[in-house]
Amino acid sequence: MSAVTTAPVPSRTPGRVPQRLVARRRSGPQRALGVLRAVLIVIVCAVIALPIVWMIAAAFKTNVQVTDPTVGLVFTPTWDNFQGVLADGALGHSLVNSLVVGVVSTALSIVIAVPAAWAVGRFRMRRTGSVVLVARIVPAISLLVPWYYMFAQLGLVGSHLVLILSHMFVSVPLILWIMIGFFEGLPVELEDAARTDGLSAFGAFLRIALPLAAPGTAAAAVLAFIFSWNNFIFALILADERTMTMPVLLFNFMSYASTDWGGLMAAATLMTVPVLLAAVFGQRYLVAGLTAGATKG
Amino acid sequence: MTTTTTAGAATARRTPPSDKPMVTFETANRRLKWALLAPALGFVGLMIVFPLVFTINLSLTDAFGAVNAGNAYVGLQNFADALTDTRRFWPAVGRTVVFTLGAVVLETILGLALAMLMRKAFRGMEIVRTILMVPLLATPVAIGILWMLILDPTNGIANHLLGFVGIPPQEFLGSVSQSLPTLMLIDVWQWTPMMTVLLLAGLTTLPEEPEEAARVDGASGWQRFVYIILPMLRTTILTALVLRGVDALKTFDLIYATKGPGGGSDFEAETLNVYAYGLTFDYQEYGLASAVLVLFTLFIVAIVVFLRRRTERSAS
Numbered sequence: 001m002s003a004v005t006t007a008p009v010p011s012r013t014p015g016r017v018p019q020r021l022v023a024r025r026r027s028g029p030q031r032a033l034g035v036l037r038a039v040l041i042v043i044v045c046a047v048i049a050l051p052i053v054w055m056i057a058a059a060f061k062t063n064v065q066v067t068d069p070t071v072g073l074v075f076t077p078t079w080d081n082f083q084g085v086l087a088d089g090a091l092g093h094s095l096v097n098s099l100v101v102g103v104v105s106t107a108l109s110i111v112i113a114v115p116a117a118w119a120v121g122r123f124r125m126r127r128t129g130s131v132v133l134v135a136r137i138v139p140a141i142s143l144l145v146p147w148y149y150m151f152a153q154l155g156l157v158g159s160h161l162v163l164i165l166s167h168m169f170v171s172v173p174l175i176l177w178i179m180i181g182f183f184e185g186l187p188v189e190l191e192d193a194a195r196t197d198g199l200s201a202f203g204a205f206l207r208i209a210l211p212l213a214a215p216g217t218a219a220a221a222v223l224a225f226i227f228s229w230n231n232f233i234f235a236l237i238l239a240d241e242r243t244m245t246m247p248v249l250l251f252n253f254m255s256y257a258s259t260d261w262g263g264l265m266a267a268a269t270l271m272t273v274p275v276l277l278a279a280v281f282g283q284r285y286l287v288a289g290l291t292a293g294a295t296k297g
Numbered sequence: 298m299t300t301t302t303t304a305g306a307a308t309a310r311r312t313p314p315s316d317k318p319m320v321t322f323e324t325a326n327r328r329l330k331w332a333l334l335a336p337a338l339g340f341v342g343l344m345i346v347f348p349l350v351f352t353i354n355l356s357l358t359d360a361f362g363a364v365n366a367g368n369a370y371v372g373l374q375n376f377a378d379a380l381t382d383t384r385r386f387w388p389a390v391g392r393t394v395v396f397t398l399g400a401v402v403l404e405t406i407l408g409l410a411l412a413m414l415m416r417k418a419f420r421g422m423e424i425v426r427t428i429l430m431v432p433l434l435a436t437p438v439a440i441g442i443l444w445m446l447i448l449d450p451t452n453g454i455a456n457h458l459l460g461f462v463g464i465p466p467q468e469f470l471g472s473v474s475q476s477l478p479t480l481m482l483i484d485v486w487q488w489t490p491m492m493t494v495l496l497l498a499g500l501t502t503l504p505e506e507p508e509e510a511a512r513v514d515g516a517s518g519w520q521r522f523v524y525i526i527l528p529m530l531r532t533t534i535l536t537a538l539v540l541r542g543v544d545a546l547k548t549f550d551l552i553y554a555t556k557g558p559g560g561g562s563d564f565e566a567e568t569l570n571v572y573a574y575g576l577t578f579d580y581q582e583y584g585l586a587s588a589v590l591v592l593f594t595l596f597i598v599a600i601v602v603f604l605r606r607r608t609e610r611s612a613s
Contacts, residue, residue: 038419045424048432049428052443055443116334134345143348145352145364168340172337230434232550254442271438
């Protein structure tokens with residue numbers, strides 16, 4: 001009632017509304033602060049977004065335009081760069097590799113990490129869970145020689161399986177960490193109720209917790225896929241020409257086409273756009289996923 | 298006892314749980330939790346334990362060119378060699394520390410400022426959060442190439458823009474002295490949003506009462522931030538510092554994609570990770586490289602243990 005009357009008519013402010021509420025809403029300095037805040041936020045967004053916009057724009061420019069800084073964001077777009085990059089065929093091939101490795105490693109990681117996360121979350125085993133942190137601490141380079149040796153002994157170097165296993169090494173701890181936070185956030189009462197009704201603990205996990213955790217699992221899966229998609233160092237060493245993923249292709253492409261900025265930007269754009277779409281459509285879930293494990297320490 | 302947990306669920310529905318002795322139920326759960334954890338722990342363990350043992354073993358040998366061609370054990374010679382190397386090793390340590398400290402401190406301060414800026418809900422919040430997600434999800438190699446275009450000394454937009462405010466053209470990644478600071482700035486661009494997202498999430502979980510009470514008592518905005526918000530946010534800040542710090546110490550993609558092997562011709566951007574990579578895969582000095590990696594890992598573990606101790610102390 002008071003909120004409705006005070007907001008539009010400042011002169012008839014009823015006396016019983018606390019003065020500081022009214023003052024905070026419309027005093028001159030407060031409004032100036034609000035405008036300042038909006039301006040700052042817009043500037044920050046521009047600084048964050050413009051480089052990416054520049055990359056996408058450059059992908060549609062001719063090579064003369066790309067290397068001319070006076071050509072801004074207004075120009076006649078051309079598809080030549082994309083056609084040039086795609087004509088090679090190697091890109092399509094590594095796109096398939098990235099997809100196969102990303103999807104399979106994410107799926108397998110979900111299968112082994114989600115039950116583990118529930119066990120850690122429900123049975124209060126955070127110390128055991130944090131053992132997995134070790135996987136984030138060790139520099140990847142110290143793993144590559146032993147892995148290479150191990151997989152060479154098994155005759156697996158250059159196979160998709162090796163890449164899938166190495167990418168799982170990143171995604172299992174990631175998913176585990178996200179899902180522990182997620183399961184701890186679910187009300188335990190629902191599972192308790194299910195168990196009073198005769199379900200076992202595992203049954204409660206399968207039929208109650210797992211369906212409730214579906215949004216979190218989806219977020220974790222998308223993040224794991226993106227991290228696999230972006231991963232550079234494992235494929236750099238463990239992949240051969242047949243199994244090369246997109247970031248390695250882009251890196252190799254850069255060393256012999258360093259003057260073809262348009263082509264480079266087209267390739268970089270093709271690699272980044274799927275991730276951008278994930279960010280746009282899954283923003284809420286991805287933020288929830290990224291912060292689920294982190295904010296609880 | 299011998300029935301599996303799923304079968305247990307079926308029988309439990311017919312017989313009330315109180316019929317079962319309490320010990321059986323607890324034993325079943327203890328088995329269950331380890332059964333559920335085993336695949337994940339086993340996978341990470343296998344992928345890490347064997348490599349660690351392998352690397353430590355290798356660090357004690359003179360392995361060069363190949364890892365299994367009858368290497369001789371040389372004791373701690375590799376560690377001595379690394380620790381007395383003032384040409385590549387110690388400068389790399391220095392760059393790693395400068396890069397990590399500089400980037401992470403800037404990211405934390407900027408991230409905190411941005412999180413405070415965006416704390417109260419506003420119109421367009423969703424759009425801003427989407428924009429924040431972009432740099433931290435984008436492919437690092439693509440980011441490196443993109444910034445090479447932007448920072449190109451002659452054709453890049455960065456020098457063009459600096460010209461408007463009267464700043465002479467900079468070399469950026471092309472120069473020995475500016476490479477590391479430039480890489481730090483790219484890292485700040487890419488990871489400040491991550492800090493903001495984490496700290497914003499931490500801020501929204503804080504209770505409002507202490508701040509409201511301080512406001513009533515007449516505390517200024519800055520006082521409320523320093524004495525109320527910062528202490529309550531400590532755990533989140535330290536956790537974010539651990540997460541980002543570990544990744545910043547290990548930065549590889551960005552440096553390797555933009556500066557190449559050795560971090561450039563004068564090793565100007567060669568951090569420990571880039572140095573270890575070069576030793577391993579360009580020079581195939583497997584023994585020395587393993588020693589460097591063991592030292593590097595110990596270094597990171599020490600920092601993480603130190604920070605986590607502080608996190609736990611502040612949480613209790």
